[in-house]
Amino acid sequence: MSLGSAGSSGTLPPGTATGVIPRMDLRGRHLTLRALRAVLPRAEFDVEAALDAVRPIVEDVRERGASAVYALAERFDGTAPPRLRVPKDVIDTALATLDPAVRVALEESIRRARVVHADQRRTDTTTTVSDGGIVTERWVPVDRVGLYVPGGLAVYPSSVVMNVVPAQLAGVPSLAVASPPQTDHGGWPHPSILAACALLGVEEVWTMGGAQAVAAFAYGLEDGDDVCEPVTLVTGPGNIYVAAAKRLLKGVIGIDAEAGPTEIAVLADDSADAEHVASDLVSQAEHDPQAAAVLVTDSAELAEAVEVALVRRVSSTKHSERVARALAGRQSAIVLVDDVDAGLDLVNAYAAEHLEIQTRDAAAVAARVRNAGAVFVGAWSPVSLGDYCAGSNHVLPTGGCACHSSGLSVQSFLRGIHVVTYSAEALREVGGHVVTLARAEDLPAHGEAVLARHPRLDDLPT
Numbered sequence: 001m002s003l004g005s006a007g008s009s010g011t012l013p014p015g016t017a018t019g020v021i022p023r024m025d026l027r028g029r030h031l032t033l034r035a036l037r038a039v040l041p042r043a044e045f046d047v048e049a050a051l052d053a054v055r056p057i058v059e060d061v062r063e064r065g066a067s068a069v070y071a072l073a074e075r076f077d078g079t080a081p082p083r084l085r086v087p088k089d090v091i092d093t094a095l096a097t098l099d100p101a102v103r104v105a106l107e108e109s110i111r112r113a114r115v116v117h118a119d120q121r122r123t124d125t126t127t128t129v130s131d132g133g134i135v136t137e138r139w140v141p142v143d144r145v146g147l148y149v150p151g152g153l154a155v156y157p158s159s160v161v162m163n164v165v166p167a168q169l170a171g172v173p174s175l176a177v178a179s180p181p182q183t184d185h186g187g188w189p190h191p192s193i194l195a196a197c198a199l200l201g202v203e204e205v206w207t208m209g210g211a212q213a214v215a216a217f218a219y220g221l222e223d224g225d226d227v228c229e230p231v232t233l234v235t236g237p238g239n240i241y242v243a244a245a246k247r248l249l250k251g252v253i254g255i256d257a258e259a260g261p262t263e264i265a266v267l268a269d270d271s272a273d274a275e276h277v278a279s280d281l282v283s284q285a286e287h288d289p290q291a292a293a294v295l296v297t298d299s300a301e302l303a304e305a306v307e308v309a310l311v312r313r314v315s316s317t318k319h320s321e322r323v324a325r326a327l328a329g330r331q332s333a334i335v336l337v338d339d340v341d342a343g344l345d346l347v348n349a350y351a352a353e354h355l356e357i358q359t360r361d362a363a364a365v366a367a368r369v370r371n372a373g374a375v376f377v378g379a380w381s382p383v384s385l386g387d388y389c390a391g392s393n394h395v396l397p398t399g400g401c402a403c404h405s406s407g408l409s410v411q412s413f414l415r416g417i418h419v420v421t422y423s424a425e426a427l428r429e430v431g432g433h434v435v436t437l438a439r440a441e442d443l444p445a446h447g448e449a450v451l452a453r454h455p456r457l458d459d460l461p462t
Contacts, residue, residue: 036349043331045260050244061215066223072212081187081207085226094194113165116391120410132423144174146217148236151180160196170413180209211245260398261290265352270299272358278309285326292331351402371403
């Protein structure tokens with residue numbers, strides 16, 4: 001058993017909880033999927049309730065355009081930008097003054113993301129259904145995307161990379177980035193975000209945050225000589241108001257997902273290192289007080305060692321108060337289960353945004369995972385690697401949506417279009433079936449469209 005160095009800094013009597021994170025004991029209980037979902041820890045994230053707050057914001061932007069965005073920036077961000085579109089010289093200056101080490105790290109993040117996402121590009125496929133009957137599926141990028149990069153409790157140049165790289169590799173011809181104005185940076189987005197845009201060759205950057213940014217992308221706006229054309233698709237994470245605006249405007253625009261608070265789940269047995277597990281839980285808890293951190297284990301000894309490590313790490317980390325609130329919230333827990341198989345059932349029911357597998361034969365266990373945004377296998381694949389430099393994408397489904405949704409990828413920016421090409425003889429061969437089915441559905445004009453081309457098929461029984 002490898003419980004890391006937690007034991008060297010003090011241990012707890014068996015079964016003692018520290019209070020830093022809730023504990024849930026499911027040992028000996030054989031729960032149905034419905035029952036599992038009912039007891040699992042989950043953040044409160046009521047997008048429906050936020051719609052009432054977001055609706056007037058969206059309407060204001062639709063009706064007043066840029067004037068509304070300036071006013072809403074003053075109200076919600078505490079500052080209005082000098083202009084909504086960030087001038088090229090401001091973007092260039094941000095790159096020129098970027099910490100050289102950060103620049104190198106971002107360049108490596110971009111390189112690795114491009115390597116992984118390049119392999120996601122789809123090729124057109126052509127299928128010969130019959131002699132003279134061909135169906136081709138073409139993969140076509142959306143016309144224009146709006147990529148949202150948050151800037152609240154933290155700034156995320158890495159999210160610029162994760163949004164822009166797949167859109168570029170999909171071949172999207174027009175893309176724009178939006179990020180909130182920062183009081184400390186003259187009302188422009190954070191310089192590291194602008195620098196990331198520069199490294200990726202993104203020239204259209206807008207100083208807009210929150211629901212108003214989503215609305216501006218959906219409806220477009222004019223600000224003097226600057227024009228933000230409406231987009232086809234909006235992607236990127238954000239707070240509950242960004243998620244509510246996406247829900248409200250879905251249909252006007254396409255969206256990637258309604259992203260909620262970040263989540264990490266760790267499935268571990270007694271071979272895991274308690275320090276590794278505790279550090280990974282803290283790493284995601286520092287995002288937001290609503291962030292979820294869940295350890296699923298069949299080892300009570302590991303659970304106790306992780307709690308000891310958490311006590312020390314929470315008190316020493318920079319964002320200690322934020323982390324403590326996240327770990328103590330209803331969305332976080334250490335869950336004890338009978339064995340790894342039971343743990344797999346639980347994590348598949350939970351469908352975490354990020355799932356770490358820290359067990360013996362971790363690769364085989366990971367291969368049995370069906371529901372997760374991204375899976376991190378073994379002791380040396382922490383979630384933070386995926387946040388920055390694994391090459392994978394960190395824009396992932398949250399709130400259990402990983403059971404039906406995928407993370408952002410090249411495919412997110414593509415549409416499949418079927419192209420149907422039939423010759424006269426190929427239509428004649430199948431036309432009788434078309435007429436029969438049309439009549440069976442009481443849609444005779446459908447059949448008549450075939451009969452107009454091949455009248456002799458009308459000999460079919462009615």
